Amino acid sequence: MMYGESSHRPPRISHVSNSTGDIGSDFGSSSDFANFANYTVTVPPTPDNNPATVQIVLRDESGSSCKDDESDQTDLRIGEEDDALLDKISQPLTRIVKISPIIMALYRVLIFVRIASLCLFLLWRVRNPNNKAIWLWFLSVICEIWFAFSWLIDQIPRLFPVNHGTDIEALEAKFELPNPNNPTGKSDLPGIDVFVSTADAEKEPPLVTANTILSILSVDYPIEKLSCYISDDGGSLLTFEAMAEAASFAKIWVPFCKKHKIEPRNPESYFGLKKDPYKNKVRHDFVRERRYVKRGYEEFKVRVNSLSHSIRRRSDAFNSKDEIKALEKWKNWKLNDQDEESRPSIVAPKATWMSDGTQWPGTWSVPCTNHSKGDHASIIQVLLDPPRDEPVKGRGGAGYALDFEEVDIRLPMLVYVSREKRPGYEHNKKAGAMNALVRASAIMSNGPFILNLDCDHYVYNSRSFRHGICFMMDRDGDRVCYVQFPQRFEGIDPSDRYANNNTVFFDINLRALDGIQGPMYVGTGCLFRRTALYGFDPPDVFVDVDRSGCCGCCFPRKRKCNSATVATEPEYYIDVEDDDDTAGLIPKLFGSSSMLVKSVKLAAYQGRPLSTVQSSGPGRPVRPPGSLTGGREPLDYATVSEAVNVVSCWYEDKTEWGNSVGWVYGSVTEDVVTGYRMHEKGWRSFYCVTEPDAFRGTAPINLTDRLHQVLRWATGSVEIFFSRNNAALAGRKLKLLQRIAYLNVGIYPFTSIFILTYCFLPPLSLFTGQFVVDSLKPAFLVYLLTISLSLCGLAVLEVKWSGISLEEWWRNEQFWLIGGTSAHLVAVLQGLLKVIAGVEISFTLTSKSSGDEEDDDFADLYLFKWTSLMIPPLTIIILNIVAILFAFCRTVFSDNPQWSNLVGGTFFAVWVLVHMYPFAKGLMGRTGKTPTVVYVWSGLIAICLSLLYVTIKNSEIAGGSFQFT
Numbered sequence: 027m028m029y030g031e032s033s034h035r036p037p038r039i040s041h042v043s044n045s046t047g048d049i050g051s052d053f054g055s056s057s058d059f060a061n062f063a064n065y066t067v068t069v070p071p072t073p074d075n076n077p078a079t080v081q082i083v084l085r086d087e088s089g090s091s092c093k094d095d096e097s098d099q100t101d102l103r104i105g106e107e108d109d110a111l112l113d114k115i116s117q118p119l120t121r122i123v124k125i126s127p128i129i130m131a132l133y134r135v136l137i138f139v140r141i142a143s144l145c146l147f148l149l150w151r152v153r154n155p156n157n158k159a160i161w162l163w164f165l166s167v168i169c170e171i172w173f174a175f176s177w178l179i180d181q182i183p184r185l186f187p188v189n190h191g192t193d194i195e196a197l198e199a200k201f202e203l204p205n206p207n208n209p210t211g212k213s214d215l216p217g218i219d220v221f222v223s224t225a226d227a228e229k230e231p232p233l234v235t236a237n238t239i240l241s242i243l244s245v246d247y248p249i250e251k252l253s254c255y256i257s258d259d260g261g262s263l264l265t266f267e268a269m270a271e272a273a274s275f276a277k278i279w280v281p282f283c284k285k286h287k288i289e290p291r292n293p294e295s296y297f298g299l300k301k302d303p304y305k306n307k308v309r310h311d312f313v314r315e316r317r318y319v320k321r322g323y324e325e326f327k328v329r330v331n332s333l334s335h336s337i338r339r340r341s342d343a344f345n346s347k348d349e350i351k352a353l354e355k356w357k358n359w360k361l362n363d364q365d366e367e368s369r370p371s372i373v374a375p376k377a378t379w380m381s382d383g384t385q386w387p388g389t390w391s392v393p394c395t396n397h398s399k400g401d402h403a404s405i406i407q408v409l410l411d412p413p414r415d416e417p418v419k420g421r422g423g424a425g426y427a428l429d430f431e432e433v434d435i436r437l438p439m440l441v442y443v444s445r446e447k448r449p450g451y452e453h454n455k456k457a458g459a460m461n462a463l464v465r466a467s468a469i470m471s472n473g474p475f476i477l478n479l480d481c482d483h484y485v486y487n488s489r490s491f492r493h494g495i496c497f498m499m500d501r502d503g504d505r506v507c508y509v510q511f512p513q514r515f516e517g518i519d520p521s522d523r524y525a526n527n528n529t530v531f532f533d534i535n536l537r538a539l540d541g542i543q544g545p546m547y548v549g550t551g552c553l554f555r556r557t558a559l560y561g562f563d564p565p566d567v568f569v570d571v572d573r574s575g576c577c578g579c580c581f582p583r584k585r586k587c588n589s590a591t592v593a594t595e596p597e598y599y600i601d602v603e604d605d606d607d608t609a610g611l612i613p614k615l616f617g618s619s620s621m622l623v624k625s626v627k628l629a630a631y632q633g634r635p636l637s638t639v640q641s642s643g644p645g646r647p648v649r650p651p652g653s654l655t656g657g658r659e660p661l662d663y664a665t666v667s668e669a670v671n672v673v674s675c676w677y678e679d680k681t682e683w684g685n686s687v688g689w690v691y692g693s694v695t696e697d698v699v700t701g702y703r704m705h706e707k708g709w710r711s712f713y714c715v716t717e718p719d720a721f722r723g724t725a726p727i728n729l730t731d732r733l734h735q736v737l738r739w740a741t742g743s744v745e746i747f748f749s750r751n752n753a754a755l756a757g758r759k760l761k762l763l764q765r766i767a768y769l770n771v772g773i774y775p776f777t778s779i780f781i782l783t784y785c786f787l788p789p790l791s792l793f794t795g796q797f798v799v800d801s802l803k804p805a806f807l808v809y810l811l812t813i814s815l816s817l818c819g820l821a822v823l824e825v826k827w828s829g830i831s832l833e834e835w836w837r838n839e840q841f842w843l844i845g846g847t848s849a850h851l852v853a854v855l856q857g858l859l860k861v862i863a864g865v866e867i868s869f870t871l872t873s874k875s876s877g878d879e880e881d882d883d884f885a886d887l888y889l890f891k892w893t894s895l896m897i898p899p900l901t902i903i904i905l906n907i908v909a910i911l912f913a914f915c916r917t918v919f920s921d922n923p924q925w926s927n928l929v930g931g932t933f934f935a936v937w938v939l940v941h942m943y944p945f946a947k948g949l950m951g952r953t954g955k956t957p958t959v960v961y962v963w964s965g966l967i968a969i970c971l972s973l974l975y976v977t978i979k980n981s982e983i984a985g986g987s988f989q990f991t
């Protein structure tokens with residue numbers, strides 16, 4: 027709405043319109059879209075709260091809602107469905123989906139078999155040194171011990187994997203159908219504030235962000251409970267206007283999706299679907315309306331694409347006017363004879379202008395003071411006003427292109443936020459942006475739950491919010507800090523060459539954590555409880571009623587139930603008004619905004635489970651059913667100015683923001699740390715896998731970007747290792763296996779040192795003619811076989827219980843070596859530099875491909891940009907190939923051939939090369955769809971070397987017995 031301190035203009039910009047009002051009139055004032063949708067909105071008489079006239083929504087067989095105005099008829103229906111309904115209401119909202127016990131049993135047995143054989147193997151290795159090459163033996167044993175250790179800490183937390191299912195019908199029955207506790211059946215679900223982050227209009231195309239916003243605005247969740255906030259760290263007018271366009275296109279897109287049950291609700295993906303759009307569609311008007319909306323989307327797309335051009339043209343026009351004015355002023359000044367210094371400038375600043383003829387308060391295309399990326403005022407603009415409380419039906423019938431008579435055409439609130447930035451203030455990247463949104467949203471909508479999405483991750487399943495809320499509203503849901511959804515990606519090459527899908531992490535590791543204390547927070551697609559973000563403790567953390575996992579069941583913890591330890595209400599805000607001492611704490615925690623402080627208590631209240639659901643933990647706070655059916659207050663000027671106030675850059679000074687409150691600062695992987703702090707306090711998180719995927723996003727698919735992304739994550743891990751967030755330092759509320767999993771996060775990059783060493787061992791042994799053992803004894807071979815076979819067995823079982831494919835598992839294994847020899851290694855160095863010398867680590871934004879620039883779907887995959895990260899793996903590949911060929915020639919021509927050393931060394935070298943294959947492929951760019959070139963070149967070098975060797979050897983034994991001709 028307005029910007030910063032200086033501006034006192036009325037709170038709305040003319041071309042941005044309100045959501046419920048006259049859609050037809052201001053539909054597309056920025057374009058000729060106005061004639062396109064000339065329908066208006068009818069507002070039904072607002073039903074008062076008299077039960078006789080209340081409209082009741084019931085579900086018919088087909089699943090769609092039907093209205094029934096006569097209350098007696100409704101009562102009758104309720105009577106009929108009473109039992110079924112009550113049955114639904116009493117059902118839990120989530121359940122554990124059992125993984126086959128046979129598979130789990132086999133899996134655990136195999137884990138222990140492998141642990142045992144690893145121990146025996148290492149023991150044997152230590153006891154049988156290779157005296158001919160002690161250094162080789164020593165290096166390899168050290169590496170092997172570390173590998174065993176790192177495998178163990180990765181594997182142990184996977185002992186208790188769990189699948190959780192949700193029951194969104196039970197959720198609906200409990201919260202949205204008329205029942206004795208909520209006779210009107212008006213939605214009693216808690217509010218959700220959705221946060222979307224974007225930082226750079228160039229690397230993150232506004233069209234992608236706009237699509238994300240459209241997919242959020244059209245989710246299947248009570249409209250009046252939903253608010254969407256977009257944080258633009260670029261402060262760019264381009265993003266702003268793209269969002270305004272999205273808000274305006276949403277007026278046809280959202281009702282269209284709801285009417286025809288479109289999936290996914292991201293127009294770009296929907297219209298790009300390869301499958302038949304008419305499948306299962308029976309409404310006759312669908313064809314016509316789809317065509318109409320598709321055309322609307324195409325025009326929308328062109329408008330968004332042309333924004334940068336139109337902004338430039340518009341700005342040039344305004345600027346040249348200003349220049350003329352400045353020139354005139356300068357001339358006029360000459361006439362009145364004043365001193366030279368006060369003479370006005372002859373040049374006007376090259377400003378960027380909004381369509382209403384005012385200067386954009388954010389970044390300008392020609393950056394200058396007050397208008398550059400790190401230096402601009404706060405901007406908050408309400409793009410879509412908060413919706414009315416009751417459904418609003420659209421227009422339809424003859425003469426209307428779209429018939430929305432039966433559709434609720436309200437839209438959720440949409441707010442554009444660009445927090446203030448000033449030189450000299452640390453703005454803490456994504457974490458800082460999210461914290462600004464937490465505060466602004468607390469004041470503007472205060473949803474008790476917060477969903478975080480990156481701009482390139484959109485809602486793929488319109489019911490995903492409901493799935494997530496199931497965990498929060500279930501029994502013991504008040505102990506859930508967040509619900510993490512898996513990250514799924516689009517546009518990745520079918521063979522997933524660089525393991526971009528990360529399925530091993532998302533479907534194995536995180537699922538396994540779900541059986542302990544819950545998955546980590548991975549940055550996007552996560553539904554938070556607001557109070558958990560505020561840094562409060564979970565309610566009665568000491569009463570251990572966990573449904574699954576380890577330790578809780580085997581070693582039941584002492585129940586501590588004296589009232590001092592059972593924290594029922596977070597102590598900070600328990601009596602904000604009455605107690606002066608606690609009130610004193612507030613500014614220190616949350617800053618000076620009293621509106622913000624007041625909202626904290628309300629959010630905590632609204633996030634509580636229903637008193638009817640709650641069945642354990644006496645004294646745990648609950649709320650009565652029906653308490654969230656009231657409307658919310660409209661936004662006023664004072665509210666929005668307060669929101670502007672809390673996104674200013676000085677607001678966090680001397681507060682706990684970024685430390686114990688909100689997203690945690692000071693890490694390039696703020697996500698893991700933020701989640702960790704919650705688990706450390708004893709909160710539980712859940713993993714929510716839905717069908718279809720809840721959210722989908724993009725991932726960098728070319729080797730260079732992939733390596734940089736991995737580098738950033740690994741650097742974050744090293745930081746965690748050297749910080750107070752190292753899980754070894756956590757208190758006892760962090761469960762043992764969870765702790766090991768977090769330890770693993772901090773430790774895994776260090777494995778790279780050993781991987782690198784190990785990859786150089788085969789060439790070293792081949793060149794020297796030695797091997798890690800003095801000869802290939804049967805014991806060694808048997809151990810090697812057991813270790814490899816048990817790993818394969820585990821892979822097969824993991825594939826079975828997680829549902830990923832064997833290929834994905836193998837890709838992950840390959841990338842373990844590729845990442846280990848490149849990005850992880852650099853991360854360790856960077857991390858050490860930071861710890862020892864305090865050199866800061868920069869956060870390079872992962873670039874997103876806009877997708878439709880090139881004809882080839884995976885053109886990006888073949889993009890090749892050289893980085894120094896590639897030096898170690900490349901060296902390893904070449905050395906290994908050269909070594910194999912060289913050693914082969916030497917052994918063949920040797921008087922005393924050491925075949926067993928050759929076989930051993932070659933075996934290891936091939937093991938390395940097979941892992942490196944995708945990397946070699948990546949080096950070749952588009953031309954070499956196979957890595958032959960690298961391998962052939964290395965082969966040639968090897969042959970030359972061997973020839974050289976043989977020649978030298980021949981001349982040594984001049985005239986000797988053996989002649990090489």
Ligand SMILES: O=c1ccn([C@@H]2O[C@H](COP(=O)(O)OP(=O)(O)O[C@H]3O[C@H](CO)[C@@H](O)[C@H](O)[C@H]3O)[C@@H](O)[C@H]2O)c(=O)[nH]1
Binds near residue numbers: 230696
């Ligand atoms: O100053 C900044 C920098 C970044 N971002 C946003 O942060 C998000 C993540 O950045 P991206 O470069 O896409 O990171 P990814 O490699 O995709 O990051 C994953 O891992 C990161 C931590 O390592 C998390 O922050 C991300 O949410 C998670 O998706 C994007 O939406 C950016 O717009 C900001 O808002 N402000």
Ligand SMILES: [Mn+2]
Binds near residue numbers: 480
């Ligand atoms: Mn991303």
